[in-house]
Amino acid sequence: MNETTQTQNTLRSEARIARGGLHRLRQDLFVGAFAFRPMPPLEDAKVSRWVPWLPERLRYWARWLPHFAVGFFSVCVFLATLADSSWGGSLRGVLTTGFGTVVAAGPLLTLFRPVGAYWLSLCAFVVSVLAYAGFSSPFSSIFGELAFPAHLAVMVLVVLRTRPRMAVEMWLVTFATAAVVTAALGKDPGDLPPVAFFCGVVLVSAAAVRAWREERRQVVETQTVTAEERSRRTLLEERALIARELHDVVAHHMSVIAIQAEAAPYRVENTPPELATSFSTIRENAVAALAELRRILGVVRSADPDAFAEHDPEAPQPTLASLDALLDSVRSAGLTVEAVVTGAPRPLPQGVELSAYRIVQEGLSNALRHSPGADARVEISYVLGGLGVRIVNGAPSRLAKPSPGAGHGVLGMRERVQMLGGEMTADRTEDGGFEVAAFIPVSHTPGESTVGGRA
Template sequence: MNETTQTQGTLRSEARIAHGALHRLRQDLFVDAFAFRPMPPLEDAKISRWVPWLPERIRHWARWLPHFIVGFFAICVFLATFTTSYSIGPVRSVLVLGFSVLVSAAPALTLFRPVGAFWLSLFSFVVSLVATAGFSSYDIGSDAAFATHLAVMTLVVLRTRPRLAVEMWLVTYGVGAVLTALGGGGMGDLVPMAFFFGVVLVSAAAVRAWREERRHVVETQTVTAEERSRRTLLEERALIARELHDVVAHHMSVIAIQAEAAPYRVENTPPELATSFATIRENAVAALAELRRILGVVRSEDPDAFVDSDPEAPQPTLASLDSLLDSVRSAGLTVEAVITGAPRPLPQGVELSAYRIVQEALSNALRHAPGADARVEISYVLGGIGLRIVNGVPSRLAKPSPGAGHGVLGMRERVQMLGGEMTADHTEEGGFEVAAFIPVANTVGEATA
C-alpha cells in the first residue's frame, strides 16, 4: 500500500513537472510570439568606454552597430541563397526570389520580433527540406537555410532568455525527426546536427546568462551606493540638526530670560504689557521643551575624532581652532594656520559649520594623506568667511578607508544649508583641497548687537 501511494505521488510530481515545462514552452514560444520587442541601441557609456577615440558624431551612430551587423548578415543570406539557387533555371526565378526573401527575412526580424523570427526561420528551413526532397536534382538553398536557422536561434537566445535555447532546440529537432520519419530517411545525420546545434545554443545561453548576471550585479552595486550615500546624508543632517539645536536653544533661553526680566525694568508696567511678556516667556519655554524632545530623537553618538563626547558640552567655534590644530598635530599631521582679515564674531551656526568643515578636512588628511603637510586658511571678508584647507602628497601608503567621500558629502551639506559654495578636488601636485565660502549678511549689525 505504501509503495503504491509512493508511486502515485511520484507520478503526480512528474506530471506537474511536465505540465510546468509545457506551460513555460507555451508562454515562451506561442503566446505573443510575434509581439513587437525592438532591440535597443547600445548605451553611450559602453561606446565611450570601448572606442573613446571616435568622434562624437560617429560614436552616436556606433550605438546602432549591432543592428547594422544583423542587417548586413540578412543581405548576405539573401544574396547567397539567391545566387546558389538560381541554377534551377530562369523559369523558377520567381520562386527562388521568394524563398531567398523568406530565408533572409528571419535574421532581420530578430531585431524586432525575436520569437516570431524563430518560427519564420523554422518555416523556411522546413520548406527547404521539403523542396529539396521533392526536387532532388536541384539545390534551392537548404544549406543556407540550415546555417541561417542556427544563426537566428543564436540571436534569439542572446536577445531573450537562456531557457529558450533548450525550447527551440527541442522544437527544431522534433520537427526534423518527424520530417525524417515521413521521408523514410535514417537518423544518421540528425544526431550530429542536433549535437552541433546544442553546443552552439548552450554557448549562446551561457553568454546571455553571464550578461544578465553582470547587469544585475551592476544594478545592485549602483543601488547599494545610492542607498549608502542617502543614509550618510541623513546621518549628516541628523548631526547638523543636533548641533543647530544648541544654537537655537541658546537664543530661545535668552528670549525667555529677557521676557521674564523685562517687566521689572519698567515702573508701573501696564498689565497688558506684562501679559505679553509672560506669553513670550511661556512660548519660549515651550519651544525649548519641544527642542529637547526632538533632540532625543536626532542625537546620536559623537562621530568626531577631536571633540568631547559629552552631549551637553558647548558647541565649538573658530575660537577653539587652536585646540583642534594641537589635537591633529599630536595625531601626526603637520599643519599651519593662516588667518587673513579682521576676525569678528559671526552667527553661531556659521561658526559651528566653519569649525566642522576645518575639522572634517583635517580628519580626511589624516586618513588619506598620512605624513603630508596641511594648511588651513581662514579669510574674514566682506559678506562672509572663506575657508581653504589643502594638504600635500602623502609620504606613505594610506590604509583603506570604507568611509571615503562621506566627509566631503557632509561638508557640502553644511555649506549648502547656509547658502554658500564649496569645491573639493585633487590638486595638480597630487594633494587635496577643500575651499568654501559661507555668506554672512549684516555682519556689522550682528557684531554690534
C-alpha cells in the same frame, strides 16, 4: 494502498510539471510571437568602455554596431544562397532568389521580432528538408546547404535577445519537427542525433552568455541602488548630527531669552500688568520651545544612542575661536598646516561658527587620511556679506593607507553649507592635491576692515 496513492501523487506532479512546461512554451513561442520588440542600441557607457579611442561623432554610430553586424550577416547569407548554384533557367533563378530572401530575412528579423524570426527560419528549414528529399539534384543544392546554419544562427540570436529557457524550447520544437518530417518522408535519421547534440551545446552556450549578462545587469543595478541608499543614509546621518549640534546653539539662545524674560519685570519698578503678562508669555513660549527641542533631539538620538559615546555631551560646541587648538592637534598628528585669516574677525552667529569649524576639521582630516606627507593651508576670510573658508592640500608624498571611513565627508560639508544658504566647491587641484572652498552668507556688520593675520 499507500504505494498506489504515492504513484498517483507522482503522476499528478509529473502532469503539473508537463502542463507548466507546455504553458511556458505557449507563452514564449506562440503568444505574441510576431510582436514588435526592437533591439535598442548599445548604451553610451558601454561604447566608451569598449572603443574609447573612437572620436565622439563615430561613437554615436558605434551604438548600432550589433545591428550592422546582423545586417551584414543576412546579406552574406543571401549572397551565399545565390552563389550556391548557377543560374540555369528562369524557374531556378526565381526559386533561388526567393528562397535566399526568406533565409536571409530570418537573422535580420531578430532585430525587431525575434520570436517571429524563429518561426520564419523554421519554416524555411522545413521547406529545405522537403525540397532536398523530394526534388531532383539541381534543386536540392539550392535548399539543403544554408537553411539549417542560418536557422541555428537565428536561434542563437533569439536566445541572446530573449531569455535562456528559449534555448531549450526552440531546440525541442526544431528537432521534434525535423524528426517528424524525417519519419514522414521515410528517410534514415542518419546525422540527426549528432546534429541535435551539437546544436544543443551551441544553444546552451548562448543561454549561458545570456544568463551571465542578465546576472551582471542585476548586479550593476543592485550596486547602484546600494550606493544610492548608502549616500542617502549618510546624508540623513549627517543631517542628524547637524541637528544635534544646532540644538545646543538654539537651546542656549532660547534659555537666555527665557531667563531675561523672567528677570525683566523685576528690573523695572511699577511694571504695568500688560508688560508683565507679555514677558511671562515670552518665557512660557521659550520654555515650550526648549521642551520641544529636547523631545525632537531625543527622537534623533534614539536612532543612534552611541553616536556621542566618545564625547562629552555637556561640552560646548566649538567655534572659530577653537581653531588654534584644532591646528595644534593636526600638527601633532604629522600634518604641516598653515592658517591665514583675512579681514577683521568679528562675532558671527554660532551656527556659522560651528559649521565653519566642522568644515575645517573635516578638510584637515581628509588631508591626513588621503594625502600623507602633504602640506595644507587653511584660509578664513571675513568679507562683506559672509565668511569664506578654504582648505587646500598638496599631493601626497607617499601611498595613503586604506581609510575605514565611509568616504562621504565632502557630502557632510556640502550639507552644512547648503543648510546656511551658502555655496561650496570641492575638487582636485592641478598639482594632484585637493581643495575645498565654501562661502557662508552672514548679515553685514558695520565697522568691518580688511586686516590680515597669520597663525
